[in-house]
Amino acid sequence: MHSIIGAGIAGLSCSISLTEKNIDHEIFDKYSKNSPKAYGIQISPNASNILRKLGVLEKIIPQMHKIETIELISARDEKTLTCLPIGKFARERYHSDYYTINRNTLHESLRNLAEENKTVINYNSEITSTCVTEENTSISINKNTTHHTNTVILSSGINSESLYPATQKILRKKLKFRAFRATLNKNEIPLNLEMNKVNVWLGDTMHLVVYPIDVNVFNFVLIAKEKYYNKVNKTIDGENLPGNISKKINELISSIKWESWSLNESCTIQKNNFNLPIFSIGDSAHPMPPHLAQGAGMALEDGYVLAEILASKRTTEEMHQEYYKKRFSRVNKVIRNANMNGEIFHLNGVLEHIRNMYLKNLSGDFHLSKYDWLYNYKV
Ligand SMILES: Cc1cc2nc3c(=O)[nH]c(=O)nc-3n(C[C@H](O)[C@H](O)[C@H](O)COP(=O)(O)OP(=O)(O)OC[C@H]3O[C@@H](n4cnc5c(N)ncnc54)[C@H](O)[C@@H]3O)c2cc1C
Secondary structure (H helix, E strand, C coil): CEEEECCCHHHHHHHHHHHHCCCCEEEECCCCCCCCCCCEEEECHHHHHHHHHHCCHHHHHHHCEECCEEEEEECCCCCEEEEECHHHHHHHHHCCCCEEEEHHHHHHHHHHHHHHCCCEEECCCCEEEEEECCCCEEEEECCCEEEECCEEEECCCCCCHHHCCCCCCCCCEEEEEEEEEEEEEHHHCCCCCCCCEEEEEECCCEEEEEEEEECCEEEEEEEEEHHHCECCCCECCHHHCCCCCCHHHHHHHHHCCCEEEEEEECCCCCCCCCCCCEEECHHHCCCCCHHHCCHHHHHHHHHHHHHHHHHCCCCHHHHHHHHHHHHHHHHHHHHHHHHHHHHHHCCCHHHHHHHHHHHHHCCHHHHHHCCHHHHCCCC
Protein backbone atom coordinates (compact mmCIF):
# COMPACT_ATOMS: atom_id res chain seq x y z
CA MET A 1 0.00 0.00 0.00
CA HIS A 2 1.25 3.48 -0.87
CA SER A 3 0.18 6.40 1.34
CA ILE A 4 -0.23 9.77 -0.33
CA ILE A 5 -0.01 12.69 2.11
CA GLY A 6 -2.01 15.59 0.71
CA ALA A 7 -5.02 15.63 -1.62
CA GLY A 8 -3.82 18.65 -3.59
CA ILE A 9 -3.05 18.77 -7.30
CA ALA A 10 0.14 16.67 -7.01
CA GLY A 11 -1.36 13.99 -4.74
CA LEU A 12 -4.50 13.61 -6.85
CA SER A 13 -2.54 13.45 -10.10
CA CYS A 14 -0.48 10.63 -8.63
CA SER A 15 -3.56 8.86 -7.24
CA ILE A 16 -5.53 8.88 -10.50
CA SER A 17 -2.52 7.61 -12.34
CA LEU A 18 -1.86 4.85 -9.76
CA THR A 19 -5.50 3.73 -10.03
CA GLU A 20 -5.13 3.41 -13.78
CA LYS A 21 -2.27 1.01 -13.10
CA ASN A 22 -4.24 -0.93 -10.45
CA ILE A 23 -1.87 0.06 -7.69
CA ASP A 24 -3.24 0.11 -4.14
CA HIS A 25 -2.99 3.43 -2.37
CA GLU A 26 -4.78 5.72 0.05
CA ILE A 27 -4.77 9.49 0.59
CA PHE A 28 -4.66 11.55 3.77
CA ASP A 29 -5.50 15.24 3.95
CA LYS A 30 -5.52 17.43 6.99
CA TYR A 31 -8.57 19.36 5.85
CA SER A 32 -12.19 18.43 5.24
CA LYS A 33 -13.53 18.34 1.71
CA ASN A 34 -14.34 22.07 1.61
CA SER A 35 -12.43 24.00 -0.99
CA PRO A 36 -10.40 27.04 0.07
CA LYS A 37 -11.06 30.50 -1.39
CA ALA A 38 -11.11 30.39 -5.16
CA TYR A 39 -8.17 31.78 -7.06
CA GLY A 40 -7.01 31.29 -10.59
CA ILE A 41 -4.39 29.21 -12.26
CA GLN A 42 -2.87 29.24 -15.74
CA ILE A 43 -2.78 25.86 -17.47
CA SER A 44 -0.03 25.67 -20.07
CA PRO A 45 0.17 22.92 -22.76
CA ASN A 46 2.46 20.68 -20.67
CA ALA A 47 -0.08 20.76 -17.82
CA SER A 48 -3.07 20.14 -20.11
CA ASN A 49 -1.18 17.21 -21.63
CA ILE A 50 -1.18 15.52 -18.20
CA LEU A 51 -4.80 16.49 -17.54
CA ARG A 52 -5.72 14.85 -20.85
CA LYS A 53 -3.89 11.66 -19.87
CA LEU A 54 -5.65 11.65 -16.49
CA GLY A 55 -9.04 11.93 -18.23
CA VAL A 56 -9.81 15.30 -16.64
CA LEU A 57 -9.18 17.80 -19.45
CA GLU A 58 -12.33 17.07 -21.45
CA LYS A 59 -14.45 17.39 -18.30
CA ILE A 60 -13.19 20.84 -17.37
CA ILE A 61 -12.84 22.40 -20.82
CA PRO A 62 -16.31 24.03 -20.58
CA GLN A 63 -15.18 25.87 -17.43
CA MET A 64 -11.77 26.90 -18.75
CA HIS A 65 -10.92 30.10 -20.59
CA LYS A 66 -9.01 29.67 -23.83
CA ILE A 67 -6.33 32.34 -23.86
CA GLU A 68 -5.41 33.84 -27.23
CA THR A 69 -2.97 36.54 -26.14
CA ILE A 70 -0.58 37.36 -23.32
CA GLU A 71 -0.10 41.13 -23.39
CA LEU A 72 2.97 42.54 -21.67
CA ILE A 73 2.44 46.17 -20.68
CA SER A 74 4.70 48.77 -19.13
CA ALA A 75 3.37 49.69 -15.68
CA ARG A 76 5.13 53.05 -16.09
CA ASP A 77 3.04 54.41 -18.99
CA GLU A 78 0.56 51.56 -19.64
CA LYS A 79 1.89 51.13 -23.19
CA THR A 80 1.91 47.67 -24.74
CA LEU A 81 5.37 46.14 -24.98
CA THR A 82 4.32 43.03 -26.87
CA CYS A 83 1.34 40.76 -27.51
CA LEU A 84 2.28 37.09 -27.42
CA PRO A 85 -0.09 35.04 -29.64
CA ILE A 86 -0.10 32.11 -27.21
CA GLY A 87 -3.40 30.56 -28.38
CA LYS A 88 -2.50 30.18 -32.06
CA PHE A 89 1.10 29.31 -31.20
CA ALA A 90 0.13 26.55 -28.73
CA ARG A 91 -2.43 25.04 -31.12
CA GLU A 92 -0.02 24.98 -34.07
CA ARG A 93 3.02 23.86 -32.12
CA TYR A 94 1.69 21.66 -29.31
CA HIS A 95 -1.84 20.77 -30.52
CA SER A 96 -3.17 22.21 -27.31
CA ASP A 97 -4.72 25.40 -26.00
CA TYR A 98 -3.43 27.68 -23.25
CA TYR A 99 -6.05 28.02 -20.53
CA THR A 100 -6.91 29.78 -17.31
CA ILE A 101 -9.28 28.31 -14.76
CA ASN A 102 -10.60 28.70 -11.25
CA ARG A 103 -8.21 26.58 -9.18
CA ASN A 104 -11.10 25.06 -7.22
CA THR A 105 -12.75 23.82 -10.43
CA LEU A 106 -9.56 21.99 -11.36
CA HIS A 107 -9.06 20.65 -7.85
CA GLU A 108 -12.67 19.46 -7.48
CA SER A 109 -12.57 17.75 -10.82
CA LEU A 110 -9.40 15.81 -9.87
CA ARG A 111 -10.90 14.95 -6.48
CA ASN A 112 -14.21 13.80 -8.01
CA LEU A 113 -12.34 11.48 -10.34
CA ALA A 114 -10.31 10.01 -7.44
CA GLU A 115 -13.57 9.46 -5.54
CA GLU A 116 -15.23 7.87 -8.57
CA ASN A 117 -12.20 5.57 -8.66
CA LYS A 118 -13.17 4.54 -5.10
CA THR A 119 -9.84 5.72 -3.74
CA VAL A 120 -9.97 6.11 0.02
CA ILE A 121 -9.41 9.77 0.87
CA ASN A 122 -9.08 10.25 4.63
CA TYR A 123 -10.09 13.84 5.33
CA ASN A 124 -9.35 15.61 8.64
CA SER A 125 -6.26 13.40 8.90
CA GLU A 126 -3.17 15.46 9.46
CA ILE A 127 0.05 13.53 9.16
CA THR A 128 2.04 14.87 12.05
CA SER A 129 5.21 12.83 11.54
CA THR A 130 6.69 10.10 9.41
CA CYS A 131 9.04 7.29 10.36
CA VAL A 132 10.81 5.94 7.31
CA THR A 133 13.65 3.47 7.60
CA GLU A 134 14.71 0.56 5.41
CA GLU A 135 12.94 -1.84 7.81
CA ASN A 136 9.81 0.04 8.83
CA THR A 137 7.62 2.77 7.35
CA SER A 138 4.83 4.44 9.25
CA ILE A 139 3.02 7.72 9.54
CA SER A 140 1.39 9.32 12.53
CA ILE A 141 -2.16 10.62 12.03
CA ASN A 142 -3.42 13.53 14.12
CA LYS A 143 -0.63 12.83 16.64
CA ASN A 144 -2.44 9.78 18.01
CA THR A 145 -2.58 6.91 15.50
CA THR A 146 0.39 5.11 13.99
CA HIS A 147 -0.37 3.77 10.56
CA HIS A 148 1.98 1.31 8.81
CA THR A 149 2.50 1.59 5.08
CA ASN A 150 4.93 0.56 2.34
CA THR A 151 5.68 3.86 0.67
CA VAL A 152 5.15 7.48 1.68
CA ILE A 153 4.35 9.92 -1.11
CA LEU A 154 4.71 13.44 0.21
CA SER A 155 2.41 15.82 -1.60
CA SER A 156 1.61 18.08 1.32
CA GLY A 157 2.58 21.40 -0.23
CA ILE A 158 5.07 24.06 0.74
CA ASN A 159 5.29 23.46 4.50
CA SER A 160 6.39 19.83 4.42
CA GLU A 161 9.89 20.10 5.93
CA SER A 162 8.96 18.32 9.17
CA LEU A 163 7.73 15.25 7.27
CA TYR A 164 11.05 14.53 5.54
CA PRO A 165 13.44 11.94 7.05
CA ALA A 166 15.89 13.60 9.45
CA THR A 167 18.76 12.73 7.09
CA GLN A 168 17.31 14.81 4.26
CA LYS A 169 18.51 18.38 4.53
CA ILE A 170 15.94 20.89 3.30
CA LEU A 171 17.39 24.18 2.21
CA ARG A 172 14.46 26.46 1.57
CA LYS A 173 15.39 29.88 0.27
CA LYS A 174 13.00 32.68 1.14
CA LEU A 175 12.41 34.82 -1.94
CA LYS A 176 12.60 38.59 -1.93
CA PHE A 177 9.14 38.71 -3.51
CA ARG A 178 5.74 38.26 -1.94
CA ALA A 179 2.58 37.16 -3.79
CA PHE A 180 -0.77 38.92 -3.37
CA ARG A 181 -3.98 37.55 -4.81
CA ALA A 182 -7.53 38.79 -5.27
CA THR A 183 -10.53 38.09 -7.48
CA LEU A 184 -12.77 40.85 -8.82
CA ASN A 185 -15.86 41.15 -10.95
CA LYS A 186 -15.41 42.78 -14.32
CA ASN A 187 -17.67 45.69 -13.37
CA GLU A 188 -15.44 46.52 -10.38
CA ILE A 189 -12.30 46.85 -12.50
CA PRO A 190 -11.31 50.17 -14.14
CA LEU A 191 -9.42 48.37 -16.92
CA ASN A 192 -10.27 47.10 -20.37
CA LEU A 193 -10.06 43.36 -19.84
CA GLU A 194 -10.95 40.57 -22.24
CA MET A 195 -12.06 37.03 -21.48
CA ASN A 196 -9.37 35.49 -23.71
CA LYS A 197 -6.37 37.45 -22.58
CA VAL A 198 -3.73 37.44 -19.84
CA ASN A 199 -2.51 40.96 -19.06
CA VAL A 200 0.85 41.48 -17.37
CA TRP A 201 2.00 44.92 -16.17
CA LEU A 202 5.75 45.16 -15.60
CA GLY A 203 7.13 47.62 -13.04
CA ASP A 204 10.42 47.71 -11.18
CA THR A 205 9.00 47.03 -7.73
CA MET A 206 6.15 44.76 -8.79
CA HIS A 207 4.41 42.97 -11.62
CA LEU A 208 0.70 42.42 -11.90
CA VAL A 209 -0.94 39.52 -13.76
CA VAL A 210 -4.67 39.55 -14.53
CA TYR A 211 -6.72 36.86 -16.25
CA PRO A 212 -10.29 35.50 -16.38
CA ILE A 213 -11.30 32.55 -14.19
CA ASP A 214 -15.10 32.54 -14.22
CA VAL A 215 -17.81 34.34 -16.19
CA ASN A 216 -16.84 38.00 -15.78
CA VAL A 217 -14.54 37.23 -12.83
CA PHE A 218 -10.85 38.03 -13.04
CA ASN A 219 -7.94 36.76 -11.00
CA PHE A 220 -5.34 39.31 -9.90
CA VAL A 221 -1.84 38.22 -8.90
CA LEU A 222 0.51 40.94 -7.72
CA ILE A 223 4.12 40.03 -7.12
CA ALA A 224 5.91 42.74 -5.17
CA LYS A 225 9.16 42.99 -3.31
CA GLU A 226 8.69 41.66 0.23
CA LYS A 227 9.93 44.90 1.77
CA TYR A 228 6.83 46.78 0.60
CA TYR A 229 4.48 44.44 2.46
CA ASN A 230 2.68 46.21 5.29
CA LYS A 231 2.93 43.70 8.11
CA VAL A 232 0.52 45.66 10.32
CA ASN A 233 -2.50 45.76 8.04
CA LYS A 234 -1.31 42.64 6.14
CA THR A 235 -1.63 44.16 2.71
CA ILE A 236 0.14 46.32 0.19
CA ASP A 237 -0.50 49.97 -0.47
CA GLY A 238 0.12 51.05 -4.06
CA GLU A 239 1.19 54.49 -2.90
CA ASN A 240 3.98 52.94 -0.88
CA LEU A 241 5.32 51.16 -3.93
CA PRO A 242 8.05 53.39 -5.29
CA GLY A 243 9.24 53.13 -8.84
CA ASN A 244 7.88 53.26 -12.31
CA ILE A 245 4.18 52.64 -11.82
CA SER A 246 1.45 54.80 -13.36
CA LYS A 247 -1.07 56.57 -11.13
CA LYS A 248 -3.90 54.39 -12.45
CA ILE A 249 -2.14 51.09 -11.65
CA ASN A 250 -1.06 52.50 -8.30
CA GLU A 251 -4.62 53.42 -7.39
CA LEU A 252 -5.89 50.07 -8.57
CA ILE A 253 -3.40 48.22 -6.33
CA SER A 254 -4.41 50.39 -3.37
CA SER A 255 -8.12 49.81 -3.92
CA ILE A 256 -7.92 45.99 -3.85
CA LYS A 257 -8.24 43.86 -0.73
CA TRP A 258 -5.39 41.39 -1.17
CA GLU A 259 -4.51 38.11 0.46
CA SER A 260 -0.81 37.44 0.55
CA TRP A 261 1.73 34.60 0.58
CA SER A 262 5.43 34.61 1.22
CA LEU A 263 7.38 32.75 -1.45
CA ASN A 264 10.07 30.08 -1.12
CA GLU A 265 12.10 27.97 -3.44
CA SER A 266 14.10 24.75 -3.22
CA CYS A 267 14.35 21.40 -4.92
CA THR A 268 14.44 18.31 -2.71
CA ILE A 269 14.52 15.80 -5.54
CA GLN A 270 18.11 15.12 -4.60
CA LYS A 271 20.61 12.34 -4.68
CA ASN A 272 20.26 11.24 -1.09
CA ASN A 273 18.07 8.80 0.83
CA PHE A 274 17.69 6.73 -2.34
CA ASN A 275 17.16 3.60 -0.25
CA LEU A 276 14.19 4.98 1.71
CA PRO A 277 10.59 4.44 0.48
CA ILE A 278 9.61 8.10 0.60
CA PHE A 279 9.07 10.24 -2.49
CA SER A 280 8.13 13.87 -2.75
CA ILE A 281 6.06 15.57 -5.45
CA GLY A 282 4.68 19.04 -6.20
CA ASP A 283 5.28 21.97 -3.86
CA SER A 284 6.49 19.69 -1.07
CA ALA A 285 9.40 18.71 -3.32
CA HIS A 286 10.04 22.08 -4.90
CA PRO A 287 8.25 25.29 -3.93
CA MET A 288 9.01 27.70 -6.75
CA PRO A 289 8.56 31.34 -7.75
CA PRO A 290 5.25 31.86 -9.57
CA HIS A 291 6.85 33.96 -12.35
CA LEU A 292 6.51 31.17 -14.93
CA ALA A 293 3.08 29.94 -13.71
CA GLN A 294 4.33 26.36 -13.44
CA GLY A 295 3.77 25.20 -9.84
CA ALA A 296 0.63 23.23 -10.64
CA GLY A 297 2.06 22.13 -13.98
CA MET A 298 5.07 20.59 -12.24
CA ALA A 299 2.80 19.08 -9.54
CA LEU A 300 0.72 17.34 -12.24
CA GLU A 301 3.82 16.12 -14.08
CA ASP A 302 5.53 14.86 -10.89
CA GLY A 303 2.47 12.90 -9.77
CA TYR A 304 1.99 11.28 -13.16
CA VAL A 305 5.68 10.40 -13.62
CA LEU A 306 6.04 9.00 -10.10
CA ALA A 307 3.01 6.72 -10.57
CA GLU A 308 4.56 5.30 -13.75
CA ILE A 309 7.80 4.65 -11.91
CA LEU A 310 6.06 3.01 -8.94
CA ALA A 311 4.22 0.76 -11.39
CA SER A 312 7.53 -0.49 -12.75
CA LYS A 313 8.08 -2.36 -9.45
CA ARG A 314 11.84 -1.98 -9.34
CA THR A 315 13.93 -1.61 -6.19
CA THR A 316 13.44 1.54 -4.14
CA GLU A 317 16.86 2.79 -5.16
CA GLU A 318 16.22 2.21 -8.86
CA MET A 319 12.88 4.00 -8.63
CA HIS A 320 14.49 6.97 -6.91
CA GLN A 321 17.18 7.07 -9.59
CA GLU A 322 14.56 7.07 -12.31
CA TYR A 323 12.50 9.78 -10.61
CA TYR A 324 15.63 11.90 -10.14
CA LYS A 325 16.61 11.39 -13.79
CA LYS A 326 13.17 12.35 -15.07
CA ARG A 327 12.41 15.29 -12.77
CA PHE A 328 15.49 16.93 -11.24
CA SER A 329 16.90 18.88 -14.18
CA ARG A 330 13.48 19.80 -15.57
CA VAL A 331 12.21 21.18 -12.26
CA ASN A 332 15.45 23.06 -11.69
CA LYS A 333 15.28 24.55 -15.17
CA VAL A 334 11.75 25.76 -14.43
CA ILE A 335 12.92 27.33 -11.15
CA ARG A 336 15.88 29.01 -12.89
CA ASN A 337 13.67 30.39 -15.66
CA ALA A 338 11.05 31.60 -13.18
CA ASN A 339 13.75 33.43 -11.24
CA MET A 340 15.08 34.91 -14.47
CA ASN A 341 11.58 36.18 -15.31
CA GLY A 342 11.48 37.74 -11.83
CA GLU A 343 14.63 39.71 -12.68
CA ILE A 344 13.55 40.64 -16.22
CA PHE A 345 10.04 41.69 -15.20
CA HIS A 346 11.39 44.14 -12.60
CA LEU A 347 14.16 45.88 -14.52
CA ASN A 348 14.68 49.61 -14.23
CA GLY A 349 16.63 52.36 -16.03
CA VAL A 350 18.76 51.45 -19.05
CA LEU A 351 18.12 47.73 -18.64
CA GLU A 352 14.37 48.34 -18.61
CA HIS A 353 14.73 50.27 -21.87
CA ILE A 354 16.77 47.47 -23.46
CA ARG A 355 14.20 44.87 -22.31
CA ASN A 356 11.38 46.93 -23.79
CA MET A 357 13.19 47.27 -27.13
CA TYR A 358 13.83 43.52 -27.17
CA LEU A 359 10.18 42.76 -26.46
CA LYS A 360 8.90 45.25 -29.03
CA ASN A 361 11.28 44.48 -31.89
CA LEU A 362 11.19 40.70 -31.97
CA SER A 363 8.11 38.72 -32.91
CA GLY A 364 5.73 37.12 -30.42
CA ASP A 365 6.47 33.73 -32.00
CA PHE A 366 10.16 34.26 -31.35
CA HIS A 367 9.57 35.04 -27.67
CA LEU A 368 7.26 32.05 -27.23
CA SER A 369 9.52 29.58 -29.01
CA LYS A 370 12.01 29.95 -26.14
CA TYR A 371 9.58 27.85 -24.10
CA ASP A 372 9.40 24.85 -26.41
CA TRP A 373 11.36 22.78 -23.86
CA LEU A 374 8.71 23.58 -21.25
CA TYR A 375 5.41 23.38 -23.11
CA ASN A 376 6.32 20.50 -25.41
CA TYR A 377 7.32 18.10 -22.64
CA LYS A 378 6.32 14.52 -23.33
CA VAL A 379 6.07 12.40 -20.19
C1 LIG B 1 0.46 33.65 -6.41
C2 LIG B 1 0.54 32.28 -7.01
C3 LIG B 1 0.11 32.07 -8.31
C4 LIG B 1 0.21 30.79 -8.88
N1 LIG B 1 -0.18 30.64 -10.18
C5 LIG B 1 0.01 29.45 -10.77
C6 LIG B 1 -0.34 29.26 -12.16
O1 LIG B 1 -0.84 30.17 -12.81
N2 LIG B 1 -0.10 28.05 -12.74
C7 LIG B 1 0.46 27.02 -12.02
O2 LIG B 1 0.70 25.94 -12.61
N3 LIG B 1 0.77 27.15 -10.70
C8 LIG B 1 0.56 28.33 -10.06
N4 LIG B 1 0.86 28.46 -8.74
C9 LIG B 1 1.39 27.31 -7.99
C10 LIG B 1 0.35 26.24 -7.63
O3 LIG B 1 -0.80 26.79 -7.03
C11 LIG B 1 0.99 25.22 -6.69
O4 LIG B 1 2.30 24.93 -7.12
C12 LIG B 1 0.21 23.91 -6.68
O5 LIG B 1 -1.09 24.13 -6.17
C13 LIG B 1 0.94 22.87 -5.80
O6 LIG B 1 0.15 21.72 -5.64
P1 LIG B 1 0.51 20.65 -4.53
O7 LIG B 1 -0.46 19.56 -4.69
O8 LIG B 1 1.96 20.35 -4.57
O9 LIG B 1 0.30 21.41 -3.13
P2 LIG B 1 -1.04 21.96 -2.48
O10 LIG B 1 -1.99 22.40 -3.51
O11 LIG B 1 -0.59 22.93 -1.45
O12 LIG B 1 -1.68 20.69 -1.76
C14 LIG B 1 -1.18 20.18 -0.55
C15 LIG B 1 -2.28 19.37 0.14
O13 LIG B 1 -1.70 18.73 1.28
C16 LIG B 1 -2.52 18.89 2.41
N5 LIG B 1 -1.63 18.81 3.59
C17 LIG B 1 -0.67 19.69 3.95
N6 LIG B 1 -0.03 19.26 5.04
C18 LIG B 1 -0.59 18.07 5.37
C19 LIG B 1 -0.36 17.14 6.42
N7 LIG B 1 0.61 17.32 7.32
N8 LIG B 1 -1.12 16.03 6.48
C20 LIG B 1 -2.11 15.80 5.55
N9 LIG B 1 -2.38 16.66 4.55
C21 LIG B 1 -1.62 17.78 4.46
C22 LIG B 1 -3.19 20.24 2.19
O14 LIG B 1 -4.40 20.34 2.91
C23 LIG B 1 -3.41 20.24 0.68
O15 LIG B 1 -4.64 19.67 0.32
C24 LIG B 1 0.75 29.72 -8.13
C25 LIG B 1 1.15 29.90 -6.81
C26 LIG B 1 1.06 31.18 -6.25
C27 LIG B 1 1.52 31.39 -4.81
